[in-house]
Amino acid sequence: MASLITSPSAIWMAVKDAFFGSPTAPLRLQAMTRPLIPSAVCRAAGVNRLAELGRREVKEINVSDLYDEDAFVHRLREAIEGHELLWVFSEASCERISDLLERYPALITPLNEEKTSWGINVYKMISFYLSKNSHAIRRLSGVDVSSTPVRLRLLLHEHHVPVRRSSLPMRIVRDPRTWVYAAIFIYSCLRALPVIFVPQFHGSILVLWLIDVVTAIPYTWGVLAMVTSKRIRQRLAGTLIAIITFLAPYFYFWTHGSDYPLTVTITVTVMIVGSFSVEALRFRQERRLERLYGSE
Numbered sequence: 001m002a003s004l005i006t007s008p009s010a011i012w013m014a015v016k017d018a019f020f021g022s023p024t025a026p027l028r029l030q031a032m033t034r035p036l037i038p039s040a041v042c043r044a045a046g047v048n049r050l051a052e053l054g055r056r057e058v059k060e061i062n063v064s065d066l067y068d069e070d071a072f073v074h075r076l077r078e079a080i081e082g083h084e085l086l087w088v089f090s091e092a093s094c095e096r097i098s099d100l101l102e103r104y105p106a107l108i109t110p111l112n113e114e115k116t117s118w119g120i121n122v123y124k125m126i127s128f129y130l131s132k133n134s135h136a137i138r139r140l141s142g143v144d145v146s147s148t149p150v151r152l153r154l155l156l157h158e159h160h161v162p163v164r165r166s167s168l169p170m171r172i173v174r175d176p177r178t179w180v181y182a183a184i185f186i187y188s189c190l191r192a193l194p195v196i197f198v199p200q201f202h203g204s205i206l207v208l209w210l211i212d213v214v215t216a217i218p219y220t221w222g223v224l225a226m227v228t229s230k231r232i233r234q235r236l237a238g239t240l241i242a243i244i245t246f247l248a249p250y251f252y253f254w255t256h257g258s259d260y261p262l263t264v265t266i267t268v269t270v271m272i273v274g275s276f277s278v279e280a281l282r283f284r285q286e287r288r289l290e291r292l293y294g295s296e
Contacts, residue, residue, distance in 0.1 A: 022054035022055045023051045023053065023054055023289055024289070024292065025054050025055035025058070025287070026041075026053050026054070026055075026057075026086075026088070026289050027059040027292060027293065029058065029060045029088060030060065030090065030113070030290045031060045031088040031089050031090045031117055031118075032058075032060075032088055032117055033090065033112055033114070033116050033117045033293045033296050034112070034293065034294070034295060034296055035112060035113070035292075035293070035295060036109075036111050036112050036117060036220070036294065037111060037112060037113065037293075038050055038289070038290045038293045038294060039107060040052070040110065040111050040112075040119070041086075041111055041293060043109065044086055044109040044111065044119030044120070044121055044256060045057065045058070045085045045119065045121065046085060046086075046121050046124075046218075048083065048231075048232075049286055050286060050289040050290065051282065051285055051286055051289060051294060052085075053085065053086065056082055056083050056084065056085045057083065057084060057085040057086060058084075058085070058087075058088060059078075059079070059082075059084050059086070059087055059088070060088050060089065060198060061087045061088070061089050061120075062076055063089050063091050063096065063100070064091065066104070073139045073140070074126070075087075076126060076129060076140065076163075077123045077140065077143050079108060079126070080126065080140070080143050080144075080145065080148055080152060080156075081143060081144045081145070081146075081147065081148065082147070083110065083147055083148065084122050084239065085121070085122055085123070086120070086121065086122060087119065087120040087122060087125070088111065088117060088118065088119050088120075089117075089118055089120075090116055090117060090118070091116070091152075092114075092115075092116045093117055097115070097118070104120070104125070104128065107120055107121065107124055107125055107128060108120055110172045115179075117288075123151065123152060123155070124153065126155065126156055130155070130156075130161070131194075131286050133157075135172035137159060137160060137161050137162075139162050140156070141161060141162045141163075142162060142163070142164055142219055143156070143161070143163050143164070144163070144164050144165065144166070145163045145164070145165050146165050146170075146230065148164045154211060181224070185216050185217070185220050189209075189212055189213055189216050190212075192205065192208040192209040192211075192212045193209075195208060195253065198257070198260065198261075200258060200259050200260050200261070201253060201256060201257040201260075202256055202257055202258075202259045203252060203253070203255075203256025204256075207252065208249055208252055208253065211248055211249045211252055214251050215245035215248050215249065216245075218241050218245045219241070219242055219245035219246055219296070221238065221241065222237075222238045222239070222240075222242030222245060222246075223238070224238070224242075224243035225237065225238025225241075226238035226239045226242050227241075235282075
């Protein structure tokens with residue numbers, strides 16, 4: 001079963017993965033024998049970017065798990081509850097691979113040129129199991145979908161699989177994104193306070209603070225969409241919203257003051273440039289991951 005977030009270290013690790021990801025973690029798995037084919041890894045996992053894959057999304061399995069139904073169902077339940085996207089395993093035997101390709105047609109993808117590393121799309125495997133096995137509903141009954149992606153929850157619902165889900169308050173507390181939202185929201189609400197110590201500002205601290213509070217929620221959404229979204233359109237929309245809501249209080253700040261010290265100008269400029277730099281950093285991160293996946 002998926003473990004609960006109960007300790008500060010576990011919370012920090014979950015928040016770190018949710019916000020920053022752990023994109024190099026899959027490369028530490030023995031089954032990920034490099035050089036790998038980056039496009040094949042993305043295709044097998046059903047993602048657009050290697051940065052979307054981390055320690056919880058990619059799991060190494062034993063080939064024997066694909067033959068033992070009890071072990072196989074156990075792995076499926078863990079995958080559903082643990083937000084797994086890709087299973088990987090090592091197998092060099094052509095005879096074994098031929099048998100697996102016959103047993104699971106179009107579900108197994110080679111991840112390297114040598115065809116010793118293989119990947120399985122978890123969503124497609126669960127869909128295949130539900131459609132081909134008459135005992136699938138019973139075997140997966142009662143699975144916890146508290147952390148399961150919407151697409152997979154809908155698949156289970158379509159096949160009438162009885163599931164369980166923790167209460168909304170518990171899901172909120174256990175969701176690492178909650179802590180990310182809280183941190184960004186608190187920061188955006190407090191941005192106006194340092195202005196108290198800038199005598200050149202002649203506007204209203206209250207108005208500036210209200211602008212901060214009103215823009216806090218869209219700013220928070222924009223930052224998270226900009227940093228974590230898997231769709232480029234949503235990332236661009238998030239970037240635009242984050243920039244507009246980020247600049248709103250500073251626009252009021254600049255139009256209601258004069259002769260600001262150089263340090264104030266530099267600080268604001270650095271914060272603005274930092275927001276524009278996130279997308280560029282994501283691009284560089286993806287190129288770096290492609291090199292790491294393709295290196296020996």
